[in-house]
Amino acid sequence: MSKNAKPVVFLMADDDPDDRLLIKEAFQESLITNTIFFVEDGVELMDYLHRKEKYKNPGDSPMPDLILLDLNMPRKDGREALAEIKSDPHLRYIPVVVLTTSKAEEDIMRSYDIGAAGYITKPVTFDGLVEAIKGLKRYWVQIVRLPAIDVAKE
Amino acid sequence: MQQYNRKNSILIADDDLDDCYLVEEALCESGLNFNLSFVHDGIELLQYLRQLGSHAGSQPVHRPDLILLDLNMPRKDGREALAEVKADPNLRSIPVVVLSISSADEDILRTYDMGGAGFIVKPTNVSDMVEILRVLNEYWFEVVELSGVEHMNRNLNN
Numbered sequence: 001m002s003k004n005a006k007p008v009v010f011l012m013a014d015d016d017p018d019d020r021l022l023i024k025e026a027f028q029e030s031l032i033t034n035t036i037f038f039v040e041d042g043v044e045l046m047d048y049l050h051r052k053e054k055y056k057n058p059g060d061s062p063m064p065d066l067i068l069l070d071l072n073m074p075r076k077d078g079r080e081a082l083a084e085i086k087s088d089p090h091l092r093y094i095p096v097v098v099l100t101t102s103k104a105e106e107d108i109m110r111s112y113d114i115g116a117a118g119y120i121t122k123p124v125t126f127d128g129l130v131e132a133i134k135g136l137k138r139y140w141v142q143i144v145r146l147p148a149i150d151v152a153k154e
Numbered sequence: 155m156q157q158y159n160r161k162n163s164i165l166i167a168d169d170d171l172d173d174c175y176l177v178e179e180a181l182c183e184s185g186l187n188f189n190l191s192f193v194h195d196g197i198e199l200l201q202y203l204r205q206l207g208s209h210a211g212s213q214p215v216h217r218p219d220l221i222l223l224d225l226n227m228p229r230k231d232g233r234e235a236l237a238e239v240k241a242d243p244n245l246r247s248i249p250v251v252v253l254s255i256s257s258a259d260e261d262i263l264r265t266y267d268m269g270g271a272g273f274i275v276k277p278t279n280v281s282d283m284v285e286i287l288r289v290l291n292e293y294w295f296e297v298v299e300l301s302g303v304e305h306m307n308r309n310l311n312n
Contacts, residue, residue: 086269093266097298109301112247117271118298132297139293143286144251144272147263 008141010036011064013045013081014099015073022126023068023099026133034141037061042076045069046084049091064094065146069116071100071107079110086115093147097136162295163189165218167199167235168253169227173276177222180283186291191218196230199223200238203245217302218248220294224276225254225261233264240269247301249294253286 010027014020020038027036039045045067048055055061067085071078078098085091097118098111111119120136123129140146168174174192181190193199199221201207221239225232232252239245251272252265265273277283294300 089267093263095266095271103299105301108299109247112249112301113243115269117249118293119301120298135289135292135297138289139272139297143289144274145257145262146273147266148259 008034008065008146009062010034010066010068011039011045011048012036012068012070012099013039013042013073013078014068014070015040016070019070019122022129023133026126026129029130030134030137034137035062037064041073042078042081042084045081046076049085049094066140067094067096068099069096071098071102071111079107079114082111082116083114095140095146097140161187161189162219162291163191163216164220164222164290165191165193165199165202166222166224166253167193167196167227167232168222168224169194170224173224176277176280176283177287180280180287183280184284184287184291186287188291188295189216191216195227196232196235196238199235200230203239203248219300220290221248221250222253222290223250223270225252225256225265233268236265236268236270249300251290 012020012023014023024036027034039048047053048061049063051058051061069078069082078100082096082098085094085096092115095117096115097120098116099120099122100107101122103121108119118136120132123132166174166177178190191202193202198208202209203217205211223232223236232254236250236252239248239250246269249271250269251274252270253274253276254261255276257275262273274286277286
Protein backbone atom coordinates (compact mmCIF):
# COMPACT_ATOMS: atom_id res chain seq x y z
CA MET A 1 0.00 0.00 0.00
CA SER A 2 2.72 2.44 0.97
CA LYS A 3 4.35 4.46 -1.78
CA ASN A 4 7.45 4.73 0.37
CA ALA A 5 10.11 2.07 0.55
CA LYS A 6 10.52 2.12 4.32
CA PRO A 7 7.98 2.39 7.15
CA VAL A 8 7.17 6.02 7.81
CA VAL A 9 8.53 7.37 11.10
CA PHE A 10 6.41 9.98 12.87
CA LEU A 11 7.66 12.30 15.60
CA MET A 12 5.14 14.06 17.80
CA ALA A 13 5.92 17.09 19.96
CA ASP A 14 3.27 17.65 22.64
CA ASP A 15 3.61 18.65 26.29
CA ASP A 16 0.29 17.13 27.38
CA PRO A 17 0.77 13.50 28.53
CA ASP A 18 -2.93 12.72 28.02
CA ASP A 19 -2.78 13.94 24.43
CA ARG A 20 0.37 11.93 23.77
CA LEU A 21 -1.37 8.81 25.05
CA LEU A 22 -4.47 9.51 22.94
CA ILE A 23 -2.37 10.02 19.81
CA LYS A 24 -0.49 6.79 20.51
CA GLU A 25 -3.77 4.91 20.85
CA ALA A 26 -5.23 6.59 17.76
CA PHE A 27 -2.16 5.47 15.80
CA GLN A 28 -2.72 1.90 17.01
CA GLU A 29 -6.44 2.10 16.13
CA SER A 30 -5.79 3.36 12.62
CA LEU A 31 -4.42 -0.02 11.53
CA ILE A 32 -1.55 1.11 9.35
CA THR A 33 1.53 0.26 11.37
CA ASN A 34 4.06 3.01 11.61
CA THR A 35 6.47 4.07 14.26
CA ILE A 36 5.74 7.12 16.35
CA PHE A 37 8.17 8.80 18.73
CA PHE A 38 7.39 11.53 21.23
CA VAL A 39 9.06 14.64 22.59
CA GLU A 40 7.56 16.99 25.14
CA ASP A 41 8.41 20.51 24.02
CA GLY A 42 10.19 22.53 21.34
CA VAL A 43 13.58 22.31 23.04
CA GLU A 44 13.39 18.50 23.12
CA LEU A 45 12.18 18.48 19.52
CA MET A 46 15.21 20.47 18.34
CA ASP A 47 17.54 18.30 20.48
CA TYR A 48 16.03 15.22 18.86
CA LEU A 49 16.41 16.60 15.32
CA HIS A 50 19.98 17.74 16.01
CA ARG A 51 20.75 14.44 17.79
CA LYS A 52 21.77 16.10 21.01
CA GLU A 53 21.75 14.86 24.61
CA LYS A 54 19.62 11.74 25.04
CA TYR A 55 18.87 11.57 21.29
CA LYS A 56 22.44 10.77 20.21
CA ASN A 57 21.71 7.22 19.16
CA PRO A 58 20.01 7.04 15.71
CA GLY A 59 18.74 3.55 16.58
CA ASP A 60 16.61 4.88 19.45
CA SER A 61 15.71 8.16 17.81
CA PRO A 62 15.61 7.84 14.02
CA MET A 63 15.10 10.93 11.87
CA PRO A 64 11.36 11.39 11.37
CA ASP A 65 9.64 11.39 7.99
CA LEU A 66 6.91 13.62 9.37
CA ILE A 67 6.58 15.81 12.45
CA LEU A 68 3.31 16.36 14.32
CA LEU A 69 3.61 19.59 16.24
CA ASP A 70 1.58 21.05 19.07
CA LEU A 71 1.64 24.85 19.18
CA ASN A 72 1.37 25.66 22.87
CA MET A 73 4.25 24.09 24.74
CA PRO A 74 6.58 25.33 27.51
CA ARG A 75 10.24 26.40 27.00
CA LYS A 76 9.99 26.57 23.21
CA ASP A 77 6.57 26.59 21.62
CA GLY A 78 5.52 25.05 18.31
CA ARG A 79 5.60 28.33 16.39
CA GLU A 80 9.26 28.89 17.27
CA ALA A 81 10.18 25.26 16.61
CA LEU A 82 8.42 25.32 13.21
CA ALA A 83 10.23 28.51 12.20
CA GLU A 84 13.57 26.98 13.27
CA ILE A 85 12.97 23.74 11.37
CA LYS A 86 11.87 25.55 8.21
CA SER A 87 14.88 27.89 8.24
CA ASP A 88 17.38 25.06 8.74
CA PRO A 89 18.69 23.72 5.39
CA HIS A 90 19.29 20.30 6.97
CA LEU A 91 15.81 19.95 8.45
CA ARG A 92 13.39 21.92 6.32
CA TYR A 93 12.64 19.02 3.98
CA ILE A 94 10.75 17.29 6.80
CA PRO A 95 7.01 17.98 6.50
CA VAL A 96 5.51 19.42 9.68
CA VAL A 97 1.80 19.08 10.42
CA VAL A 98 0.44 21.20 13.25
CA LEU A 99 -1.86 19.34 15.67
CA THR A 100 -3.26 21.71 18.26
CA THR A 101 -6.31 22.77 20.23
CA SER A 102 -6.01 26.32 18.84
CA LYS A 103 -8.57 27.27 16.20
CA ALA A 104 -7.35 30.85 15.92
CA GLU A 105 -7.19 32.03 12.30
CA GLU A 106 -3.94 33.78 13.14
CA ASP A 107 -2.34 30.48 14.19
CA ILE A 108 -3.61 28.74 11.05
CA MET A 109 -2.42 31.51 8.75
CA ARG A 110 0.94 31.82 10.45
CA SER A 111 1.57 28.07 10.47
CA TYR A 112 1.08 27.80 6.69
CA ASP A 113 3.01 31.00 6.21
CA ILE A 114 6.09 29.59 7.89
CA GLY A 115 5.83 26.27 6.08
CA ALA A 116 3.43 23.87 7.78
CA ALA A 117 2.13 21.08 5.52
CA GLY A 118 -1.21 20.91 7.30
CA TYR A 119 -2.98 22.24 10.37
CA ILE A 120 -5.23 19.93 12.34
CA THR A 121 -7.33 21.11 15.28
CA LYS A 122 -7.40 18.31 17.84
CA PRO A 123 -10.79 16.60 17.59
CA VAL A 124 -12.67 16.53 20.89
CA THR A 125 -13.63 12.85 20.70
CA PHE A 126 -11.35 9.82 20.43
CA ASP A 127 -13.27 8.61 17.35
CA GLY A 128 -12.71 12.00 15.75
CA LEU A 129 -9.01 11.75 16.51
CA VAL A 130 -8.79 8.25 15.00
CA GLU A 131 -10.52 9.51 11.85
CA ALA A 132 -8.10 12.44 11.60
CA ILE A 133 -5.08 10.15 12.06
CA LYS A 134 -6.46 7.76 9.43
CA GLY A 135 -6.87 10.64 6.97
CA LEU A 136 -3.38 11.88 7.82
CA LYS A 137 -1.91 8.45 7.16
CA ARG A 138 -3.85 7.85 3.96
CA TYR A 139 -2.35 11.05 2.60
CA TRP A 140 1.21 10.93 3.92
CA VAL A 141 1.78 7.15 3.92
CA GLN A 142 -0.33 5.81 1.05
CA ILE A 143 -0.51 8.56 -1.55
CA VAL A 144 2.46 10.85 -1.04
CA ARG A 145 6.14 10.14 -1.66
CA LEU A 146 8.35 11.34 1.17
CA PRO A 147 12.03 12.21 0.77
CA ALA A 148 14.43 9.31 1.15
CA ILE A 149 16.31 10.16 4.33
CA ASP A 150 19.62 8.74 3.08
CA VAL A 151 19.54 11.16 0.19
CA ALA A 152 18.57 14.03 2.44
CA LYS A 153 21.52 13.47 4.72
CA GLU A 154 24.11 13.88 2.02
CA MET B 155 -15.91 15.73 9.76
CA GLN B 156 -16.63 19.32 8.91
CA GLN B 157 -19.41 20.93 6.93
CA TYR B 158 -18.60 23.78 4.58
CA ASN B 159 -20.69 26.49 3.07
CA ARG B 160 -18.55 27.05 0.03
CA LYS B 161 -17.04 24.72 -2.50
CA ASN B 162 -13.35 24.04 -2.14
CA SER B 163 -11.15 24.72 -5.10
CA ILE B 164 -8.09 23.10 -6.59
CA LEU B 165 -5.93 24.77 -9.21
CA ILE B 166 -3.98 22.43 -11.47
CA ALA B 167 -0.89 23.57 -13.32
CA ASP B 168 -0.12 21.05 -16.06
CA ASP B 169 0.83 21.50 -19.70
CA ASP B 170 -0.32 18.02 -20.72
CA LEU B 171 -3.95 18.21 -21.82
CA ASP B 172 -4.42 14.44 -21.56
CA ASP B 173 -3.36 14.59 -17.92
CA CYS B 174 -5.77 17.49 -17.29
CA TYR B 175 -8.53 15.44 -18.88
CA LEU B 176 -7.63 12.45 -16.69
CA VAL B 177 -8.11 14.57 -13.57
CA GLU B 178 -11.45 15.92 -14.85
CA GLU B 179 -12.65 12.44 -15.67
CA ALA B 180 -11.54 11.16 -12.27
CA LEU B 181 -13.28 14.03 -10.49
CA CYS B 182 -16.48 13.23 -12.37
CA GLU B 183 -16.22 9.55 -11.50
CA SER B 184 -15.35 10.19 -7.86
CA GLY B 185 -18.54 12.12 -7.18
CA LEU B 186 -16.46 14.58 -5.17
CA ASN B 187 -17.59 18.15 -5.14
CA PHE B 188 -14.89 20.77 -5.56
CA ASN B 189 -14.05 23.38 -8.16
CA LEU B 190 -11.26 22.51 -10.52
CA SER B 191 -9.37 25.11 -12.57
CA PHE B 192 -6.46 24.64 -14.94
CA VAL B 193 -3.43 26.62 -16.00
CA HIS B 194 -0.85 25.21 -18.37
CA ASP B 195 2.56 26.49 -17.34
CA GLY B 196 4.35 28.28 -14.53
CA ILE B 197 3.90 31.75 -16.01
CA GLU B 198 0.14 31.28 -16.35
CA LEU B 199 0.03 29.92 -12.78
CA LEU B 200 1.64 33.06 -11.38
CA GLN B 201 -0.58 35.26 -13.56
CA TYR B 202 -3.67 33.43 -12.33
CA LEU B 203 -2.66 33.80 -8.69
CA ARG B 204 -1.68 37.45 -9.08
CA GLN B 205 -4.52 38.21 -11.51
CA LEU B 206 -2.24 39.51 -14.20
CA GLY B 207 -1.96 39.00 -17.98
CA SER B 208 -4.84 37.00 -19.41
CA HIS B 209 -6.14 36.56 -15.84
CA ALA B 210 -6.23 40.31 -15.11
CA GLY B 211 -9.45 41.37 -13.44
CA SER B 212 -10.84 37.85 -13.63
CA GLN B 213 -14.10 37.44 -11.79
CA PRO B 214 -14.86 36.07 -9.36
CA VAL B 215 -11.60 36.76 -7.62
CA HIS B 216 -10.58 33.30 -6.63
CA ARG B 217 -7.75 32.07 -4.53
CA PRO B 218 -7.37 28.30 -4.79
CA ASP B 219 -7.39 26.26 -1.60
CA LEU B 220 -4.80 23.92 -3.02
CA ILE B 221 -2.43 23.92 -5.99
CA LEU B 222 -1.48 20.70 -7.81
CA LEU B 223 1.72 21.38 -9.68
CA ASP B 224 3.37 19.50 -12.51
CA LEU B 225 7.17 19.80 -12.56
CA ASN B 226 8.02 19.70 -16.24
CA MET B 227 6.25 22.50 -18.07
CA PRO B 228 7.34 24.95 -20.79
CA ARG B 229 8.21 28.64 -20.23
CA LYS B 230 8.41 28.36 -16.42
CA ASP B 231 8.62 24.90 -14.91
CA GLY B 232 7.10 23.68 -11.65
CA ARG B 233 10.33 24.01 -9.67
CA GLU B 234 10.65 27.70 -10.51
CA ALA B 235 6.93 28.33 -10.00
CA LEU B 236 7.01 26.61 -6.58
CA ALA B 237 9.99 28.72 -5.49
CA GLU B 238 8.16 31.89 -6.62
CA VAL B 239 4.89 31.02 -4.89
CA LYS B 240 6.71 30.19 -1.65
CA ALA B 241 8.74 33.42 -1.80
CA ASP B 242 5.63 35.59 -2.24
CA PRO B 243 4.16 36.71 1.12
CA ASN B 244 0.70 36.96 -0.47
CA LEU B 245 0.76 33.44 -1.91
CA ARG B 246 3.00 31.30 0.24
CA SER B 247 0.26 30.14 2.63
CA ILE B 248 -1.45 28.25 -0.22
CA PRO B 249 -0.44 24.57 -0.01
CA VAL B 250 1.28 23.29 -3.15
CA VAL B 251 1.34 19.57 -3.88
CA VAL B 252 3.50 18.32 -6.72
CA LEU B 253 1.83 15.88 -9.12
CA SER B 254 4.48 14.71 -11.54
CA ILE B 255 5.51 11.70 -13.59
CA SER B 256 8.93 12.06 -11.99
CA SER B 257 9.79 9.83 -9.07
CA ALA B 258 13.41 10.96 -8.89
CA ASP B 259 14.72 11.27 -5.31
CA GLU B 260 16.18 14.66 -6.20
CA ASP B 261 12.81 16.03 -7.37
CA ILE B 262 11.07 14.71 -4.24
CA LEU B 263 13.67 16.15 -1.86
CA ARG B 264 13.78 19.49 -3.66
CA THR B 265 9.98 19.80 -3.62
CA TYR B 266 9.88 19.51 0.19
CA ASP B 267 12.96 21.66 0.55
CA MET B 268 11.20 24.49 -1.29
CA GLY B 269 8.04 24.19 0.80
CA GLY B 270 5.93 21.71 -1.15
CA ALA B 271 3.22 20.07 0.97
CA GLY B 272 3.37 16.71 -0.75
CA PHE B 273 4.76 14.89 -3.76
CA ILE B 274 2.49 12.54 -5.68
CA VAL B 275 3.58 10.44 -8.63
CA LYS B 276 1.08 10.98 -11.44
CA PRO B 277 -1.04 7.90 -12.12
CA THR B 278 -1.75 6.74 -15.64
CA ASN B 279 -5.28 5.44 -15.17
CA VAL B 280 -8.54 6.95 -13.99
CA SER B 281 -9.15 4.63 -11.03
CA ASP B 282 -5.79 5.47 -9.44
CA MET B 283 -6.50 9.16 -10.04
CA VAL B 284 -9.91 8.80 -8.37
CA GLU B 285 -8.21 7.32 -5.30
CA ILE B 286 -5.70 10.19 -5.21
CA LEU B 287 -8.46 12.81 -5.48
CA ARG B 288 -10.40 11.11 -2.67
CA VAL B 289 -7.40 11.15 -0.36
CA LEU B 290 -6.45 14.72 -1.32
CA ASN B 291 -10.02 15.82 -0.69
CA GLU B 292 -10.12 14.02 2.65
CA TYR B 293 -6.81 15.38 3.92
CA TRP B 294 -6.96 18.97 2.67
CA PHE B 295 -10.69 19.61 2.93
CA GLU B 296 -11.79 17.42 5.84
CA VAL B 297 -8.87 16.65 8.12
CA VAL B 298 -6.92 19.92 8.06
CA GLU B 299 -7.96 23.52 8.51
CA LEU B 300 -6.91 25.83 5.71
CA SER B 301 -5.92 29.43 6.09
CA GLY B 302 -7.63 32.54 4.82
CA VAL B 303 -10.61 34.75 5.46
CA GLU B 304 -12.65 32.65 3.03
CA HIS B 305 -12.39 29.78 5.49
CA MET B 306 -13.50 31.61 8.59
CA ASN B 307 -16.94 30.00 8.30
CA ARG B 308 -15.47 26.60 8.87
CA ASN B 309 -14.16 27.40 12.28
CA LEU B 310 -17.47 28.88 13.37
CA ASN B 311 -19.31 25.81 12.18
CA ASN B 312 -17.21 23.24 13.99
